[in-house]
Amino acid sequence: MSGQRGQGDQRHALAGLRVVELSAGMAGPWIGRFMAWCGADVIKVESKKHPDVTRLYVPPREPDLGVQPTMSPWFTDWNAGKRFVALDLTRPAAVELARKLVATADVVVENYSAGVIDKLGLGYGELVKVKPDLVMIGSSGFGDSGPCRSHVTWGSNIEALSGLSSVSGFAGRECTITQYAYPDPLSAVHGLFAVMCALDHRRRTGQGQYINVSQFEATVAGFGQVMMEQLVDGRSPEKLGNRSPGAAPHGCYRCSGEDRWCAISVSTDLEWRALCTAIAQVELVADERFIDLNARLAHQDELDAIVESWTRERDAYDVMNALQAAGVAAGVVQNAEDLYRNDAQLAARSFFEQIPHPARGAVTATGVPLGLTGTPGRTSSTGSPVGHDTDHVFGELLGMSAAEIDRAVADGIIEKADK
């Protein structure tokens, strides 16, 4: 039973910690992904009846391969480094196995729709009976109470619902949306923070607890400084686009080439003088229109035109490097290809991770930016097939014999592993 507990490799920050994950999509699984990277033993419990969307992936460049449950880049980004078992949780015997598994664990992560986990008999009230100091986190769009708790949402819904999409963006645009479903990563990172706080409390008091995350609430807190204007004074915040009340020029400036831009931020007079020198227009330093921050803020349109007349004939990286050399904050608006091929800093810090993959040899994934220099993390493997760790988890951790496991598989309680 749980033979490896407490003997984890101390070179990893979360060595010895076990996490059971009952979740799909991103906001829940990302918590487990980060914990696995830090050395925790993360066991993801899946169901073939309700496969994670990322398990239904057809590789776009090899569509003839059909559905490939381990090849999705999102499956890697959200699930790499975990162990995988599959249970039919509509069966009482499977629920019992899940409870036994939780009894060996420290943390449970779940993000089913509100109420589902309780109906399955795996709510905190049940699980705390088998693991009294359990730390459990449940995450959903609206949280576990309130009139809208059962509503269907995706990350982008929350972006709009939270008000973030209407306070962001250029004036005249009613709804500004990201392509990366921002509330998902936001909620996951906040959720992991809350789990770690609860584990610190547990270490000192012996007491576990349940944590509820409403992605709606986490997102509003994430731009709370903007919401304060509404909450304190009843004023709608001004849409600033890329502008800032504390800096000018401050924006994305067009560079040479198709859809190429460089972001530039100038806060202080010193930086302003550096910019004027870098763009060879030192006469602007004495120009009354731009003499200090307030003057520059009052003449932003003229300022933007001057800056862009310099950037638009130049390569975006040349603009960034010339301005940074002069001491001005500047950065290329990078796309995915740039991040991989052109970003010297990410490359020097080996940010992207090469992870061993059973079918492809290795895949490249976005790194985990936790910066733990004393206990650097690593990802041991990409996500494995459904049920890959059945023998290890039910045999070694729960002490079931091979015959018992076979019988549970034959009965459909443990779902059969994919190849």
Next chain:
Amino acid sequence: MTALAGRRVVELADEKGVYCGKLLADMGADVIKIEHPGGDSTRDAPPFVGDRPGSDRSLYFLYMNTSKRGVTLDISRPEGAELCRRLMRDADIVIETFEPGYLHGLGLGYEQLGADNPALVFTSITGFGQSGPQAHYKSSDLVAGALGGALHVTGESDDPPVRLAGSQSFMMASAYAATSSMIALYHAAATGHGQHVDISALETSTSVAHVCGVGKWLEDDIISRRFGTGLFASVPSGAYRCKDGLVYLMVNRPLHWKALAAWVNELTGNVEVLDPMFEGPSSSRQPYRDLLDIYITDLTSQLTVNEAYHEGQRRHIAFTPVNTSAGVAADEHLAARDYFVDVDHPTLGTLRYPGAPFRPRQTPWRISRSAPAAGEHNEEVLCDELGLTRERLGELAAQGVV
């Protein structure tokens, strides 16, 4: 009881790290915010309470510094650095956002402090990280979001790239920093070994936007870019016009599409929408996005936002309002969960704040006090706790050290 009761944090942070301190403070840690004598420049960041400028009236500062204690020290002076070192020696976590190497030059770097306090977690948050060819490049929230790939994929396709409101690149750098600090603290509590946590806003921004980043591009050769209000991979998706505003819709699952098509058919009499060629995953609808948007707008334009939202959700379709800030402030679901909290401020009265980003049931998130005035806790921290005499504090104040 709070989760982090008894944990001590010293914060020397600008916009990159101030939310990291808030996350720890609202969970119960004793966060000592060290500012320059006279106070941090963000105390003057607009907008202001009542739209009237004034120190301590900055809504940004008031939000970001809840539950902290405030101490002023000029750490560039030896006496200030020594007091800072003594505070850090007793801390569990230090949060700092200076240029790499700056604190080391003052004798306050990780190597120097770690010798005093081996279990110390020392968290640095910078634009580019502590190492690498660009470690000394200057950053800003906008620059970090640009480099990390977030701006390239935000907003309308024919607009310039644009950032989210509220400095989200730095907010997330702070959120990762708080998380990583707690992971390092977990390790320190188990082993006695602290460590230097090196957070790069470039890397955290890249991580946040990863869904349309490198892994995806390596697989499909498609460079994601701005795509309006919809998501490229989800058909249909986006903001749709109702009688009185916009409603947001996402369809990813085959069942959700069927439910939506049935509703469009019921309300508009459209028969084409039921065509089986539109059924299945989003990929089967990808060639028909514009046509389906017309069908859906025929539906939503007959409804108010609330009708689309509530009836849509009753049909298990992911419709949600595109809320204004006023809509969020008045939201009935948030009200039912008592989300917003009122915080008393000694001179500004009661201020309403966004509430808990997460709800630990045994050790609730809370705001224990409003943001401190500059140096409000100098005497309490430097005299009562560090043992400085009041005379000495007076001398240091006269010299501009505190």
